[in-house]
Amino acid sequence: MNPYKDLEVTDFYVIREFSEDIDPIELMWHRDNEDRIVEIIGETDWKFQLEDNLPTSINYPIFIPRGMYHRVIKGTGNLKVKIFKK
Helix, strand or coil: CCCEEEEEECCCEEEEEEECCCCHHHCECCCCCCEEEEEEEECCCCEEECCCCCCCEEECCCCECCCEEEEECCCCCEEEEEEEEC
16 A cells, blocks of 8 residues: 555646655655656645655755655655656
């Protein structure tokens, strides 16, 4: 089971939500098979971390190269993002 819920899926993007009730252990390091751009919907104190980098704010668009390990780090409230697959 995924630690998120897909709210909207199109050929161009996915709107995904992570619940504030999620156990942080479920937010595991992972990598994807395509490049992605992630944009936050709203504001949040959740963080984002790319492999070999420190956690950073997710309040601006983030490019994730194909095959690079990454994760989100739980903050307060729900996290809602728009993911563009390239």
